[in-house]
Structure formats: structure tokens, C-alpha cells
Amino acid sequence: MAELARDTLREMQLRMLRIRAFDERASKMVKRGHIPGTVHTSIGQEAQVVGATMALGAGDYMSGNHRSHGHPIGKGSPLGPLMAELVGKATGVCKGKGGSLHLADFAVGSLGESGIVGSSIPIANGAALSSKVLNNGKVALAFFGDGAANQGVLYESMNMAGVWDLPMIFLCENNQYALSTPAHTVTSGIISERAAGFGMPGIRVEEGQDVLAVYDAVSEAVARARAGDGPTLVEVMTYRYNEHSEGLRLGTDYRNAGEREAWLKKDPIVLFRHYLASQGFSDDELDGLQATALAEVDAAVAFSDASPYPDLSVAFDDLYTDKESAA
Amino acid sequence: MTVMSYLGAIGAAQREAMDADERVIIIGEDVEANVYGTTGGGKSRSDKGDFLQRYGKNRIRNTPISEEGIVGAAAGAAMTGLRPIVDLSYSSFLYMAMDQFVNQVAKNRYMFGGQASMPVVFRSAMFYGLNTGAHHSDRPYPMFMNVPGLKIIAPATPADAKGLLRSAVDSDDPILSFEACLLWSAKEDVDENEFWIPLGVARTAREGTDVTVVAISSSVPEAVAAAEELAREGVSVEVIDPRTLVPLDRDAILRSVAKTGRLVVAEPAHRTCGAAAEISALVAEEIFDSLKAPIIRVTAPDMQIPFSPSLEKQMYPTKATIAAAIRRVVDLPALQPVAAAV
């Protein structure tokens, strides 16, 4: 493992804390009706998200899925416009047109989250194709779940990325469930091993709650991609603490007894805090990161609260590049 | 001016677009070998005008048979700086990529608040009328007219094919081009210099005063032939080719029908919820009082396309079926003025 600068380590923890604080707040806001509709939180999966997004460069691309807030936060998108988007405000990162499921922040290379399972995988693949054709050195990464790993378009995309040596990373967030369905009951074999069929490396990060383990695996894939050596499939084993989506009440019957408690003991933020302490970070400094994340979320909510809802007059904007075509 | 076929005109537009802008690439199944005739000078690598020779593998790319993956990748590439032309060969194959067309290509710009540009053209050819059977004969453009966010062209002449395709490639919105194989060999004088035909502007294929026929794709030459026949019987028929289905040149259609008072709409797609249905509804809603006769649609019936030539040939509008519709609308007595709706 490469020695990481203290600033990088600190930033990793801060981004994980941001995601945790943002999603905990969003969960409450859904339950109070402050956020319309629902959201899917990444609580419990912060190491997997941040380890992957921080392995990418600022100019690199990514696409994501319905578990959608962590990805742009991990890539460095400011929280205010993200929160305003969840609420449906005009100042939202998508001007209130997308909502939680469709966050995108092109300024940080976030090409969009997707409400259709598996659907955004080829978008990142296309970004990798454009990097290759334009020879601009950029890399693209697609986040998708264990559920999406059974969509055919993933394999069309892996084949294309493999045969064209695209600078592409397929990142499977294996939280072991697709909604209520345990992955092993609908998934034949090991997801990462499917890479072999496409002639690309497939890596499984068993310690997916360890942000450094994820970071190392994805960094290697990014280096390969950037060197022109083609795509990699990275499967990260992780776990979501909350329900599939906020407000859903499926109970715990579909989970194994004691499973959630066991995963809570391997909490990625707690684990990394211990690690940082062992590297000489003081308690004050670590508490400070936590306070910073909470304050940023407070500010994001305040920003959203102070923002107007979009005026009806903009409803048709951005359907096409010209206004006339929107009938 | 030089004589060009419809297919040759598409090839010419692609060559011009590739020459004009390095960001334009062509991807699709079998495009390197010019199997469908729009990426080369002939069927041989050494033929003059071969795209692979001219532009290289980086910009002319054979794809695997993975329509969903291709359409999605083209969308992602368009969102990040390329301007792909995707050759999907048969229009029937578009269904394979329905999720990407509807959920990504059409929606991304809007959902992301205008952050995404989608400068991509999806070309496909409708192989109807050629005894290819039900799996290769689709005319699916009306389905896509029902997807906000897409723009749709359906050229009926070589000049339109060339000029519309150039505008499509230059557009920052996603465009689906539905070409008709029946028109591939149609020839006319076309400007060999670059030119652009704006999207959303109809063409009056023939002027007339008694009846308007709005015709789409290969129904255009059939409508013109029917108009010529009716002219000999003293009926003056105006033929309007919308050329672009989204955005539709509503004004041109309404202006013509307001003048003639009679409308026949002819297209090769199925009857239910077709372009003809949309155009009929538009006219009925906007200028009902101008109508002197009921609107008649001439379309393919709502059924599968049979293989046998004797069965298939009755499926699509022809000069004879369009002429019969025209005769019906001119023979009918004028409608009484309608009392205000209660």
C-alpha cells in the first residue's frame, strides 16, 4: 500500500462523515415530509463509496445508481445544491428536475445517478470511449449494485470495454441484497469472477468496510486504465444499515439473524477513526472532522430552506436545447 | 448539382460531417466494411471514399451486436465531448435498446437540469416492403415520437437525407433518423457542396388547392404520384412532407389544410397512435371549422407484417390507396358548420 499523505487520510474520513451526516439528515427529512418521495441511503457503505471516488482524479468520470447521494459527495460535490435537489428547489444541482435518484454534477465528473437498475453503466462506458478517442487521459467508473450485476447491459458493456481496452472501472457495490432479495439466491457464482470471461481482471475486496482496502484496489484499476491497459471489475463487499429506501418497512425477516449487528461492529467510520488515531491524529482533530461534516449538512439544509421552488415557467426548460421544440 | 441516390446522399453527409468535425465518429455493426452502404465508396477497402481508410479505426468503429450497450455508450460519449453517429442498421433493432433511448438518451439533459448535451444521431433503416418478414420490417418512429427529449427525422428524398443529416449531426439534442430502404435507390440532383436543412421545417412536395396530403417517408413519392393522377381528373392536391416528425412543422400543415379544407394523411406505420393519428388530431383540434370533409388516414393496419409478397404488398400506402382516399374527401359534401360545443 502506498503511503498516503495526512491530508488525503483526513479527507477520506471527512468525506465518509459527510455522507453519513447527509444521509442521516435526509432520512429524517423524508420521514418528516421535508423531502418529497424517498431516498436510498449509503449509510454503512461509506468506505466503499469514498475509497472508490477518491481513487479517481478530479477530471475523471463516474455514473451511479439509485443509492445516489454518496457518489457525488464522495467525488467532492458541494452539499448545498445536492440537498436543495433532494428537496426540489430551483438551486438544486439539477435545478429541481432530477431529485434524489437523478443527482448529477458534471463539474466534478458525476455524469448522473440512475433510477433504472443497471441503466447508467453504459453511460460511464461511453465516457471511457470518449476518453479513448479523444486521448485525454480520463478514466470512467460505473457504480452498480449486486442486483444490477444481473442486468444484461453490464455484460454488453464489459465486453465492449474489454475489446476496446477502455479506461473503465466497473464497480459493484455488493451490499448483499437487492431490495429484499439476498444476492446469493439470484446470483450464480461470484460476481468478480465474471470478469475472467471478458479477459479483464476481477478483484473482490472482502474488507469493503476498510476505506484503504477499497482505495488501494480501485487505485490499481485506475492506474491500469490510465496506462491504457483496459478495464477492471471491482466487487466490494459491504452492507447497508438502513432499509432499502427510507420509509420502507420490510422488517428484518429477509436478513439473517444477528447479521446487521455484526456489520455494525465493523462500521467503516469507526474503523477508520481507530486507524487515524493510530497514525497520530488527535481526538480533537477527529472530533473536529465530525463537527465539520455536521455543520456542512446544517448549512446545506439552510441553503435549501432559503431557496425558492422552481417557477412553473421553467418546467419545459432543458427538454431540448431550443425552447421552440418543446411543444 | 450532381445526381445522388438517397443512400449516396447519406454517405455524403456523413463524409462531410466527419471532415468538418474531429469529434464526429461513426459506430455500429459492420460499419467498417460498409455493409449498409453509407460508410464507403463501395464494397472494397480500396474503393475511393472508404471511411476506414480516410478516418481510421479510432473514428470508424465496428461494435459487437449489443444494441443496448451501444446506444448507452454513444449517449455517454456524447455527454463527454464526442458527436457520435450510431448506425443501428435495421429500425427493428431499436427495441433492443429501448431502456437506453427512453431513460438515458431522452431524459438525461432534462433530469440533470441542462448539464448534459446529447449530440448524437441514431440512424436506422426501415426495411419494410422488401419481404424481410415481421422481425425486420418495422416502422417504429411513432413509438419514439411518444418519448419527449428525442428529435426525429424521416427524410423522403436524397436532398433531404443529406441536408437533414448534417443538421442532425450539428444538433446538441439526440436525433433518431428513420430512413426507408424503399427509397435507397431514389435519385435526384443534389448540391455536392455542404448544406443544412433545418429541423422542424416541412417541405411542400407539390402545391395544390383542393386537398392536402401529408405524407411521410416512402409514402411521399406515392402521394406525389397519386396527386399527379388526380390532377388529370381536375383535382388539385397539395403534398406536404413534414421531414422532421419531432419537432413537427405544425404551422405548415395547418396553413395548407386551412387553404384546402381537406386532409389525407399517409404513412407506412401502424394505424393506432401513429404520426397520422397525431397530425389528424392536430388539425381537428386547431382548425376544425376549416374542414370540408372528414380526415382520412392511409396507414399500415394494426397487424404483423406477413412474409409472402402477395400479402405484404397490401400493407403500406400506395398511389392507389392514397388516390382512393383523395377521391373520398373530394366527393363528400361539405360539412355543415358545427354549432358551438355544449
Ligand SMILES: Cc1ncc(C[n+]2csc(CCOP(=O)(O)OP(=O)(O)O)c2C)c(N)n1
Ligand atoms: C430496471 C429496474 N428494475 C427494478 C427496479 C426496482 N429496484 C430499485 S432498486 C432495486 C434493488 C437494487 O439492488 P442493487 O442493485 O443490489 O442495489 P442496492 O439497492 O442494493 O444498492 C430494485 C429491485 C428498478 N428501479 N429498475
Ligand SMILES: [Mg+2]
Ligand atoms: Mg445490493
